[in-house]
Amino acid sequence: MIGEAIAFYMLAAITLLSGVVVVSSPNIVHSAVALVPAFLGVTGIYILLNAEFVAGVQVLIYAGAITVLILFVIMLTEGGTGLRLQQRNEQGTIGAVVAAAVAALLIAGATRTVWTPQPGTLATYTPGAIGQSFLGTNLLAFEGTSVVLLVSLIGAIIIARKED
Amino acid sequence: MITLTHYLVLSALIFVLGLFAVLTRRNGVAILMGIELMLNAANINLVAFNKFVAPGAMQGQVFALIVITLAACEAAVGLALVLAAYRGLETIYLDEINLMKW
Amino acid sequence: MPWYLELLRAIGGTIVIFSGVAIVAAMFGVLLERKISAWIHSRLGPTHVGPRGLLQTVADTIKLIQKENIVPQNADYKIFASAVLIVPLAALLDYVVIPFGQTRWGPLIFRDLNIGVLFFAATSSLVVVGILMAGWGSNNKYALLGGLRSAAQMVSYEIPMALALITVAMLAGSLSTVTIVNAQSHLWYIVAQPIAFLIFVIAATAEVNRVPFDLVEAESELVAGYFSEYSGMRFALFQLGEYGEMFAMAAMAVTLFLGGWHGPHLLPPVLWFVIKLYALIFVFMWVRWTYPRFRIDQLLNFSWKVLIPVALANLVVTAFFVMVVHP
Numbered sequence: 306m307i308g309e310a311i312a313f314y315m316l317a318a319i320t321l322l323s324g325v326v327v328v329s330s331p332n333i334v335h336s337a338v339a340l341v342p343a344f345l346g347v348t349g350i351y352i353l354l355n356a357e358f359v360a361g362v363q364v365l366i367y368a369g370a371i372t373v374l375i376l377f378v379i380m381l382t383e384g385g386t387g388l389r390l391q392q393r394n395e396q397g398t399i400g401a402v403v404a405a406a407v408a409a410l411l412i413a414g415a416t417r418t419v420w421t422p423q424p425g426t427l428a429t430y431t432p433g434a435i436g437q438s439f440l441g442t443n444l445l446a447f448e449g450t451s452v453v454l455l456v457s458l459i460g461a462i463i464i465a466r467k468e469d
Numbered sequence: 470m471i472t473l474t475h476y477l478v479l480s481a482l483i484f485v486l487g488l489f490a491v492l493t494r495r496n497g498v499a500i501l502m503g504i505e506l507m508l509n510a511a512n513i514n515l516v517a518f519n520k521f522v523a524p525g526a527m528q529g530q531v532f533a534l535i536v537i538t539l540a541a542c543e544a545a546v547g548l549a550l551v552l553a554a555y556r557g558l559e560t561i562y563l564d565e566i567n568l569m570k571w
Numbered sequence: 572m573p574w575y576l577e578l579l580r581a582i583g584g585t586i587v588i589f590s591g592v593a594i595v596a597a598m599f600g601v602l603l604e605r606k607i608s609a610w611i612h613s614r615l616g617p618t619h620v621g622p623r624g625l626l627q628t629v630a631d632t633i634k635l636i637q638k639e640n641i642v643p644q645n646a647d648y649k650i651f652a653s654a655v656l657i658v659p660l661a662a663l664l665d666y667v668v669i670p671f672g673q674t675r676w677g678p679l680i681f682r683d684l685n686i687g688v689l690f691f692a693a694t695s696s697l698v699v700v701g702i703l704m705a706g707w708g709s710n711n712k713y714a715l716l717g718g719l720r721s722a723a724q725m726v727s728y729e730i731p732m733a734l735a736l737i738t739v740a741m742l743a744g745s746l747s748t749v750t751i752v753n754a755q756s757h758l759w760y761i762v763a764q765p766i767a768f769l770i771f772v773i774a775a776t777a778e779v780n781r782v783p784f785d786l787v788e789a790e791s792e793l794v795a796g797y798f799s800e801y802s803g804m805r806f807a808l809f810q811l812g813e814y815g816e817m818f819a820m821a822a823m824a825v826t827l828f829l830g831g832w833h834g835p836h837l838l839p840p841v842l843w844f845v846i847k848l849y850a851l852i853f854v855f856m857w858v859r860w861t862y863p864r865f866r867i868d869q870l871l872n873f874s875w876k877v878l879i880p881v882a883l884a885n886l887v888v889t890a891f892f893v894m895v896v897h898p
């Protein structure tokens with residue numbers, strides 16, 4: 306129990322500190338690179354929650370592909386070395402107030418509700434259980450997601466193509 | 470010792486960090502990074518609820534996997550839009566893209 | 572086990588994996604490469620240091636350690652220095668799920684994760700971020716071009732590699748590497764899935780940037796690609812990451828396709844694993860010194876237009892056999 310608590314607090318600290326660097330660094334490449342420890346911290350949280358398959362997919366897709374995509378686009382556009390160096394717009398204070406209000410609302414809602422657990426136990430081999438459920442009860446969501454993937458693949462290629 | 474509430478508070482804090490990035494950054498790519506943080510926070514919520522409140526079915530983890538897939542699609546299309554905007558308008562700072570027609 | 576013992580086991584395992592990879596993969600692998608290339612070129616290779624030149628890499632390591640760490644003036648130092656940490660880290664994490672043998676207390680593996688194969692694919696895809704950071708942080712246009720090209724190549728070849736891994740996992744019925752090795756006790760998967768083995772070996776060669784896919788770090792093309800500006804111990808760590816990843820890919824190919832540690836009971840299982848591993852490493856090095864290199868567009872065309880359709884067709888045919896013919 307105490308090992309789990311230490312792991313949770315360390316992972317939460319890694320994720321939140323990297324998140325602060327992502328959000329407030331003036332150098333956009335530093336922000337993009339700080340996404341990697343944030344995503345790895347979230348992976349650790351999934352492993353604490355017994356969701357190993359989701360953790361593996363998180364590293365593979367988020368830290369391995371989306372971060373690379375973001376870094377590519379930063380390097381193919383200005384990359385933070387352009388002439389305009391101010392990274393924060395004029396809504397700084399009101400943004401912070403709104404964010405703090407949303408945080409207070411969410412935390413108050415989360416701590417004051419009583420969540421009653423339903424009966425059942427979590428499957429021990431999650432990849433098998435997730436596979437059965439994707440081809441069983443969640444088949445429509447699975448097929449719909451694959452269609453969305455195809456459409457977004459074609460759309461991204463057409464939008465980013467050079468006009469010549 | 471670590472109950473559901475701890476995970477919900479953590480995900481609320483990550484969500485608020487992403488929200489702050491979306492509200493206050495000028496760079497288009499930085500706003501997309503904030504959106505990714507918000508989606509991660511929602512995923513933590515889904516998986517935590519699956520473990521603590523509804524452990525009978527895999528519904529929370531399946532939903533989290535679908536959200537990860539859709540986040541990848543949305544990041545791809547959003548970044549393609551940023552690239553296309555940079556090619557046409559020479560800028561990716563969203564407060565400078567304020568004319569309807571160039 | 573209580574958490575402090577688990578932590579000690581993790582730290583001990585990390586030290587063992589790091590020193591094992593550093594000595595076996597980086598030092599011995601570099602020496603093996605030079606000796607094998609010399610044998611293919613009908614010459615002798617390094618013979619000066621130690622008996623028959625076997626201590627050459629010890630001399631090379633001492634030379635690299637005592638060199639000055641040069642950082643370019645306008646380079647982004649934080650990113651320049653952190654890139655060196657990510658590439659070897661992702662290469663070393665690959666060794667966590669590889670079973671090296673069978674002892675009387677169980678398989679000799681650091682941690683038998685039940686998502687072993689997925690973990691391997693995930694940590695191999697973490698290397699790309701390190702390469703992009705190395706290319707950007709050097710403040711050098713050749714390094715940046717090399718980093719972008721290398722990242723594009725590695726991301727393109729991850730997909731056929733993952734499809735080949737999925738095909739084997741489908742045959743064995745599990746993502747855990749120990750289960751896959753145990754399922755090969757009668758028939759190695761290279762006989763059941765030759766196309767998947769070929770796709771995996773080609774994709775593994777492209778993932779570690781070796782010939783015929785090493786356009787991004789060839790001396791005649793881009794000076795040294797994404798690590799042109801690194802010197803001294805940082806360069807040594809990049810080489811450790813590259814050779815370590817090559818050995819990890821070969822070890823995973825042995826685990827998935829060549830039966831892991833199975834063999835007749837004349838030798839202990841660990842020794843069978845090592846023999847198969849070095850046979851595959853010899854094939855990798857033989858290919859390096861035999862084939863010319865691809866151009867970048869030929870390379871990417873080969874992945875997207877040839878390997879991915881073949882891997883998908885293989886997956887569909889295997890799925891048909893698993894579900895319909897032998898349920």
